[in-house]
Amino acid sequence: MRFLKLLYLFLVETGQSIWLFLTGKKKLLGGKRTMAKLILSTGNIVSGGPSIIRKPGAYRSNLELTNSLRSNFLAAQEDYAAVAADEAQDGKLHANGDVENGAVKSNGNALHVNTATGGRPPVSVWTAEQDGALYVPRIDWSEAGLQEEPSQYSITVKLFFLPSASVDRRAQFAKEALDLVLKELDAPAVDLLIVSFPGMSFEGDCEWEADRHNAIQGNDEEELATWAAIEDLHRAGLAKSIGLAEFGSEKLARFLKRVQVRPTVNQINIKNCCNVPPPLSKLAKEEGIELLAHSDCTDILPKGTLRELLGQGLGGAGVLADPETGAGGLKGDLAPQWVVKYTAVVRDRGVIENKGYFAGAELTEA
Known part of the structure; x- marks a missing residue:
């Protein structure tokens, strides 16, 4: 058994795929492609985040997200650069462990990444494997709360399901995302959980046209199936209230007839039309649903943007391998699954004390 350096069982999706890390190599059982889960985070962008330049009429939360992620990656790399310099020896890093067969061992776990990072600290230094996921950057949970x-506090959370996310796994993603927020804030529950589905918007020459277009967007059956999982989080006491985003009058009316727990809030972005559509305003008033304006993007983290953030290019974090040479990091097809935005406001003062984002993605290797 001496040849067995590490046995790492990692269940993916329904548990049918298992990774075996043997002598520094990955093998796949079950006939599926290997997948790695990535968790990205911004930290608290109120206290330590970047200064975001907000252009009038053009600012949206995807700029805040991408800028904050990039800033947090850079800060983590700088924080651990001194550690990497001290521990580097003969071109190999001993990160709380050993280097064997080109695999960096951190805290006893094999991190199979290429450390040719072009001047950046090796990825294994400022990221961490935990609970079957690679955290980018690593998080010191002792500082949470x-x-x-x-x-x-009044804690509001908005969960974005991205276009590449499997509908069948949205319940899993919702629980993962909410658990991360609760752990970060060290809170037992959030006051409001808002769900944003892909393919939904309010766009048109006027509010009437925007409302008509909205009626045929999205997929009612998929949204209702996902809402059942959100209702479960509410019943479990993890979300005191639950809400929707970007539902027009016709779509909301259909939705209300088929749900068990009704949304208390409907967020809409009317930047690309004019005013709140009168039919929606009337329906919301009759049903006791609060209408809130927002400036978020539905597709808040496109696939290309995420690859750029994690890639080897200028401003990239160096986590992913160069697509042309294959050198410098993890290889595979990257698919963003979800983004969660959280805000904690001090009730008595109306001041935002903590605000940030988590994002989940999967890297699939053939």
Whole structure:
């Protein structure tokens, strides 16, 4: 058994795929392609995030997300650069462990990444494997929590399901995303959880046209199936209230007839039309649903943007391999699955104390 350096069982999706890390090599059982789960985070962008330049009429949350992720990656690399310099020896890094057969061992786990990072600290230094996922950057959970008791805050969370996410796994993604927020804020529950589905918008020459176009967007059956999982989070006491985003009058009316737990909020982005459509305003008033304006993008983290953030190019984090040479990092097809945005506001003062994002993605290797 001496040849067995590490046995790492990692269940993917339904548990049918298992990774075996043997002598520094991955093997696949079950006939599926290997997949790695990535968790990206911005940290608290209120206290330590970048200064975002907001252009009037053009600012949206995808700029805040991408800028904040890039800033957090860079900060983590700088924080661990001194550690990497001290521990580097003969071109090999000993990160809380050993280097054997080209695989860096960090905290006893094999991190199979190429450390040719073009001047950046090796990826294994500023990221961490935990609970079957690669955290980019690594998170010091001992620093988690709010300054006061959670009851002193109004916590709002918005969950974006991205186009590349499997509908069948949305319940899993919702639970993962909410658990991360609760762990980051050290809170037992959030006050409001808003769900954003892909392919939904309010766009048109006027509010009436935008409302008509919205009626045929999305997929009612998929959204209702996902909402059942959101209702479960509400019943479990993890989300005190639940809401929707980008539902027009016709779509919302159909939705309300078929759900068990009704949404308390409907967020809409009317930047690309004019005003709130009168039919939607009337329906919301009759049904006791609060209408809130927002400036978020539905496709908040496109696939190309994520690959650029994690790639080897200028401003990239160096996590992914160069697509042309295959050198420098992890290889495979990258698919963003979800993004969650959270905000903690001090109730008595109306001040945002903590705001940030998590994002989930999967890297599939043939």
